[in-house]
Amino acid sequence: MANEIKLPALKENVEVVEVNAIKVAVGDVVAKDQALLEVQADKAALEVPSPLSGKVVQILVKVGDQVKIGQPFIQIDGAGGSAAPAPKAEAKPAPAAAKAPAPSPVPSSAPPAPATHAPTPAPVAVTTPPAPQAAAPVVFNTHVVASPGTRRLAREMGIDLTRVAATGPGGRLTEDDLKNHVRAQASGGGSSGVPSAPPLPRFEELGPVERQPLSAIRRATARQMAIAWSQIPHVTLDDVSDITDLEAFRKSQDGKGPKLTVTAFALKALAIALREFPAFNSSLDLHNHHLVLKKFINIGVAVDTEAGLLVPVVRDVDKKSVRHLATDLTAIAERARAKKLDSSELTGGTFTLTNLGGIGSTGFTPIVNWPEVAILGLSRGRLEPVWKNGAFVPRLMVPLSLSFDHLVIDGAAAGRFTRRVADLLENPLSMLVDA
């Protein structure tokens, strides 16, 4: 008896995924939990495991398709028609993501478990294995002072009460707070977080057009940029750094281990500067009027891939040598281009570095990767005449563009921070002294 397998909820806030690869073929015999598909959910690649063992009868999707949660994607003949109903399909994120929301029992105060739901109460044919019902992950809302009715309402609306500002006596969160929160969100942006724009003109009337569906990565980028742009009053500050000496040293190291890129040195310089200027490694918690200073330095590095922009995160940058960072960078960029990054590698950054030097540009205004508060952009270094010791000498100058959140950082501090990074790159030996 063939069972139609529906796409389980894989990741919070992800309703549509894109099929990266189909891991099985019609006629294959699959084991329970064997990967059926690899899909792109936001920027992370996830595997969709089989909820049961059996033979693949029909595959209902193809690579590149956009599949909604709950949509049937494959038909499997369950174990030669065995009567044993299969347990419900359960979203199994790819390796690292699986660590957090595991289906194992958790104490009542624990963080959200993935919500795969049992069959609808409406009578169903009892011989069919119950299909997972698509549902938003349950928001747990523990330890929030609100009436039971308000807590329930918030869960029904999919709102995490810990993110709602409470105005009631004794810090109590009221139903009005909830409504105000929703209203504020609605006016600040649609459900996707992208502010609603006026309707588009009818381009078709002007001439032939082609409509391309946005890829999962494009949608995620759009959402993230819209949040950043709406939440952060951006200021961009430019400086240049003389990397002539750094280049000479870098070149001298060619062929000795992994290639030491400018990006690797920039990461090192940033780690030093971020430790000296902790505000640049912070986030703003406006609800609680806190500045959250992070005691760890994880730097996201923008990687241009065929599929779009990805920002994998290099962890504990301050604890790694330049050579180590160079190795990490190569590995992470390769994984990004192969669409092999999982969500844990795409989250947890405290600052972002974007290097357009390989492509060109003389300067640009990068957008801060919210909830971070600053981002450094590097443009292409070029030889310029520099007045030195009474003469113009050719020096390799690289433009630095620092965008920062003016809610947190002022221009003077940004100037000092950028200058510090530039100085470190100009005098690579000083990195040794301060690292």
Place this chain on the structure above:
Amino acid sequence: MQTIQTQLLVLGGGPGGYAAAFLAADRGFQVTLVDASGKLGGTCLQVGCIPSKALLHVAKLIAEAKDAPHFGVTFGAPKIDLKGVRGHWQKVTETLTKSLAKLAEARKIRFISGRGKFLDAHTVVVDDSTQITFDNAIVATGSIPAMPQAFQIGSKRVMDSTGALALEEIPGSLLVIGGGYIGLEMGTVYASLGSKVTVVEGTDGLIPNADRDLVAPLHKRLEGLFSKILLKHKVSKIEEVGKDIRATLEDPSGKPIIENFHRVLVSVGRRPATRDLGIEKTGIVLDDKGFIPVNAQRRTSVQHIYAIGDSAGEPQLAHKASFEGKVAVEALSGEPVVYDVAAVPAVIFTDPEIAWCGLTETDAQKQGIEVKKLKMPWAGSGRALTKGRTEGLTKLLVDPKTERLLGVGICGVDAGEMIGEAMLALEMGATARDLALTMHAHPTLSETVMEAAEHMYGLSVHSAPAKRG
């Protein structure tokens, strides 16, 4: 063997199991309920909360008649018809059991009498006669009285709570092992009916998990009712000698005391009834106390199996089980529900009663939580005076910064009825001001809650100002 298929199997028909089964049926699930006792109601209705409360009502009648001369009325000594006393609780239990059976029938719930055992994660076999294949299951098998090996001497004179409820006789003397709520409630029943009751408790106070100031008035009254309360004592051995049980007690210094009792009640706690369920066949692994581990939706490690009530963790209370039953069914229906209660009420139905919810003073001290304590002794309550029972105390624990209520403890007659207001206040996140500004009926004991709250802002009406030098 009969084979059936069900959408939802509920294992255990106690307050957790039947609440879950009823709600599930109301929501359109096709439900099968299995219970080993052949009846609905579980421990609570058949051999627990309800029968003991029926007996405690009898005890209260006797106690009030005894106190009556203070109010100008004298009754003769009570004549106890044991069959009639037993009959009272049996009738109550029968009435409720029948009514539950009707409610189950009206919901078209299939009831199967027998002990269910898992064969695998989708199959349960009941008494080797019925095989049930299920899509989803809720385990609500409850708990059973703990009976340490040393007390298992094969004598009917050594009783657990079920044996004590059977009330075969009024023993001349009764040894109660364990000064928790079951021991004190049943001790009260037997003492009121005429037994000389000795309570032995290993720790330094009765009801170890309650605040000491709440236990004090009860302890004092029980000293008058019981012949002995031995704290920090142990029972090292019991043996049957003729028609008596000879108990070897150990005092705090370890010195043995040998005493004979007509009967012994062992009330040292309850353990989850999860051992012989074949639960391991489903892939679920019990924790080291024997509880079934569950998440906030009461789902086990096996996605389509839930567990609730005494089998799924502490506190082992009927109202917690029912609440969890509803959570599990709503979760099964795909609703965004979690067990996120602000508090679980606890009530000890002794005379006076003790009831509390939320943070206790003891826990606040242990956890270093700063609290403002607001006390209203019942000596200032008109209603307590009319009852001749002014030993009570109402205590609120409040967060000094936000003035939010964190916990409530009450000792006094009918404290159990008063805890509902405290629970609502806690769930609603009420502040002391909210309670102080809520009009309370006069004259009632509930006014003490309002007056305690008023202490946050000055003096309540019925409190005396401190004397000035």
